[in-house]
Amino acid sequence: MSLWQIIQRLLPFVRPYRRLVIATLLLTLVGSLAAQVNPFVLRYTVDTVQGMLDKGQGLAEGWPLLAWVSGLLLGKEIINTFIQFGQKYYGEKIRIQISGVLAQTAVSKILSYQLGFFSDDGNQTGKLQTRIDRGVESLMKLVQNFFIDIMPLFANAIVALVVIFLNNKWVGLVALAVLPVYFWLSYAQAEKLQGVRRGLQRLREEKNHGLISIIDSIVVIKSFVREQYEGQKQASVQSRLEGAQLLTRKTNFRFDGLKTFVEQIGVVAIIVLTAYLVLGRQISIGAIMFHILLFNNVSAPIRQLHRIYDEMNEALTYSEGFFAILDADDQRERPGQLEPGENLRGQFELRNVNFTYPSGTAALHDVSLRIQAGKTTALVGLSGAGKSTIITLLCQFYRPDSGDILLDGHPLAQYDTFALRQEIGLVLQKNHIFKGTIEENIRYGDFTATQAQIEAAAKQAYLHDQILDLPRQYESDAQQLSGGQQQRIAIARLFLKNPPIIFLDEPTASLDAIATEQIKNSLDAIKQGRTVVIISHSLAQIVDSDCIYVMKKGHMVESGTHDELYAKHGTYREIFDASARSLNIEKLAKTMADDGDEVLDTAS
Numbered sequence: 129m130s131l132w133q134i135i136q137r138l139l140p141f142v143r144p145y146r147r148l149v150i151a152t153l154l155l156t157l158v159g160s161l162a163a164q165v166n167p168f169v170l171r172y173t174v175d176t177v178q179g180m181l182d183k184g185q186g187l188a189e190g191w192p193l194l195a196w197v198s199g200l201l202l203g204k205e206i207i208n209t210f211i212q213f214g215q216k217y218y219g220e221k222i223r224i225q226i227s228g229v230l231a232q233t234a235v236s237k238i239l240s241y242q243l244g245f246f247s248d249d250g251n252q253t254g255k256l257q258t259r260i261d262r263g264v265e266s267l268m269k270l271v272q273n274f275f276i277d278i279m280p281l282f283a284n285a286i287v288a289l290v291v292i293f294l295n296n297k298w299v300g301l302v303a304l305a306v307l308p309v310y311f312w313l314s315y316a317q318a319e320k321l322q323g324v325r326r327g328l329q330r331l332r333e334e335k336n337h338g339l340i341s342i343i344d345s346i347v348v349i350k351s352f353v354r355e356q357y358e359g360q361k362q363a364s365v366q367s368r369l370e371g372a373q374l375l376t377r378k379t380n381f382r383f384d385g386l387k388t389f390v391e392q393i394g395v396v397a398i399i400v401l402t403a404y405l406v407l408g409r410q411i412s413i414g415a416i417m418f419h420i421l422l423f424n425n426v427s428a429p430i431r432q433l434h435r436i437y438d439e440m441n442e443a444l445t446y447s448e449g450f451f452a453i454l455d456a457d458d459q460r461e462r463p464g465q466l467e468p469g470e471n472l473r474g475q476f477e478l479r480n481v482n483f484t485y486p487s488g489t490a491a492l493h494d495v496s497l498r499i500q501a502g503k504t505t506a507l508v509g510l511s512g513a514g515k516s517t518i519i520t521l522l523c524q525f526y527r528p529d530s531g532d533i534l535l536d537g538h539p540l541a542q543y544d545t546f547a548l549r550q551e552i553g554l555v556l557q558k559n560h561i562f563k564g565t566i567e568e569n570i571r572y573g574d575f576t577a578t579q580a581q582i583e584a585a586a587k588q589a590y591l592h593d594q595i596l597d598l599p600r601q602y603e604s605d606a607q608q609l610s611g612g613q614q615q616r617i618a619i620a621r622l623f624l625k626n627p628p629i630i631f632l633d634e635p636t637a638s639l640d641a642i643a644t645e646q647i648k649n650s651l652d653a654i655k656q657g658r659t660v661v662i663i664s665h666s667l668a669q670i671v672d673s674d675c676i677y678v679m680k681k682g683h684m685v686e687s688g689t690h691d692e693l694y695a696k697h698g699t700y701r702e703i704f705d706a707s708a709r710s711l712n713i714e715k716l717a718k719t720m721a722d723d724g725d726e727v728l729d730t731a732s
């Protein structure tokens with residue numbers, strides 16, 4: 129991305145603040161003009177004092193001059209203080225407001241993208257955050273530099289240069305001669321830093337990602353006593369980061385030294401030349417200070433040049449990553465024309481569907497199946513068979529590579545994604561619990577729900593009584609609940625949302641036996657008249673489904689009711705038998721039979 133392209137991209141964000149930008153620019157321009165007052169006052173003072181000394185006058189005659197000069201300089205400084213405050217405050221206001229808009233635009237964009245966007249390697253947690261933070265930060269520096277700093281800085285330098293030339297062309301030529309060397313050094317410095325900076329960006333992302341991943345996996349790290357291993361992994365990134373940071377500093381210090389040297393050569397040359405002209409009686413003695421102060425007014429802004437150039441290059445590096453987030457329009461959830469509405473029946477059909485994850489894993493191969501409206505359909509298969517993938521396609525989290533997915537006879541892609549998801553309730557094996565109270569977490573299912581409705585949903589999910597036992601009840605921190613309790617929150621959310629289509633992916637996997645039975649009863653009740661797709665490794669959850677599809681390695685291999693599939697002696701039967709063996713059904717059956725005998729004996 130070129131600088132010009134970035135500025136064009138920034139303009140829409142800056143435009144709403146154009147008045148503020150113009151006001152700040154004007155203030156800074158006035159400030160830079162005021163900066164030229166000192167050399168004139170100083171030259172006038174030195175020459176007048178010199179004239180008075182030549183005439184043999186002393187302090188008594190000099191008081192009015194001192195009072196007048198002090199008043200003038202003080203007045204100028206008072207005005208300058210206001211100007212500087214205004215310039216800094218309004219400049220900061222622009223920066224803060226635009227950076228807020230930029231960050232919020234990135235958040236809105238990210239929220240509008242499909243799941244595929246987040247599985248990209250560069251968009252993982254931490255990396256994405258670094259890209260946004262650094263991007264906004266460097267773009268703000270660019271706004272500051274381009275819209276606030278550059279013009280006044282150059283105006284300041286040019287005005288000072290013109291004044292020098294008007295006073296003495298030789299001194300002007302010396303001041304001018306230093307500039308190309310200075311420009312060239314600044315350019316070389318920024319060029320040298322560019323490659324290093326890209327490396328720095330990658331390392332910063334890696335470090336943040338590493339830190340977040342440590343926090344996420346702290347229990348596993350501790351249980352395997354891998355603290356040292358994880359620490360070393362971070363230390364290696366940190367040491368590469370330190371190397372890159374040190375290299376940046378070293379390069380900066382080397383060039384800064386060179387530039388100061390060049391500047392000092394300019395100062396010495398101007399002192400020597402002005403002294404030569406003063407001694408030759410071509411100019412007054414006051415011109416020495418006058419020229420040096422003016423030269424400082426030329427070189428001080430130019431000294432900022434490298435910083436500006438450097439920050440612009442930084443913006444070029446980081447804004448690429450930032451704008452890539454804003455520009456990922458191909459990742460947007462696609463709105464469709466069809467809204468499910470009241471006529472929704474909820475019949476899905478997959479026809480010869482093939483699907484590959486963005487990572488390259490081919491998860492589904494030529495899958496065809498029909499999910500009847502108002503019925504319960506189960507998906508069965510070994511781990512990694514592709515069952516959850518089917519649900520993600522039905523929710524439109526991803527689109528198939530080929531084949532058709534229909535809902536009520538219309539292509540699923542024609543439905544408005546947001547409207548479609550309003551009609552779907554999804555409960556996963558592990559559901560996210562937000563930071564907040566139990567009440568807030570259940571309310572996520574319906575923001576308009578009353579407290580009574582929330583409690584009713586919690587009762588259906590067999591959670592209400594447990595919540596009442598907590599010290600702060602519905603106000604308790606939801607993330608402190610046990611895995612099974614969190615699962616019931618997810619189920620309560622589903623009850624509150626009350627959608628006509630329900631996808632259950634191992635909904636009772638983390639529940640105890642009693643809770644599993646309770647939730648199964650609740651789910652059996654809510655299933656009535658709704659389209660339900662259930663995935664479960666527990667066959668007890670699926671045997672009474674209206675239709676069961678059996679999957680193996682991404683292929684659909686069998687379908688039918690439990691009895692039909694059992695009689696087939698195929699994959700389903702294999703899974704069923706293995707499940708029975710793992711549950712030690714024989715022993716359980718015997719225990720129950722013995723218990724039955726005892727009951728009968730007691731009865732007789």
Ligand SMILES: Nc1ncnc2c1ncn2[C@@H]1O[C@H](COP(=O)(O)OP(=O)(O)OP(=O)(O)O)[C@@H](O)[C@H]1O
Pocket residue numbers: 247485486487489490491509510511512513514515516517518
């Ligand atoms: N987000 C993802 N990105 C890349 N590959 C994925 C993703 N999710 C699943 N896969 C891969 O797709 C294949 C099917 O996975 P899927 O989760 O659909 O299986 P499953 O039958 O639901 O398994 P399980 O019973 O273990 O949940 C697997 O090979 C898995 O590694």
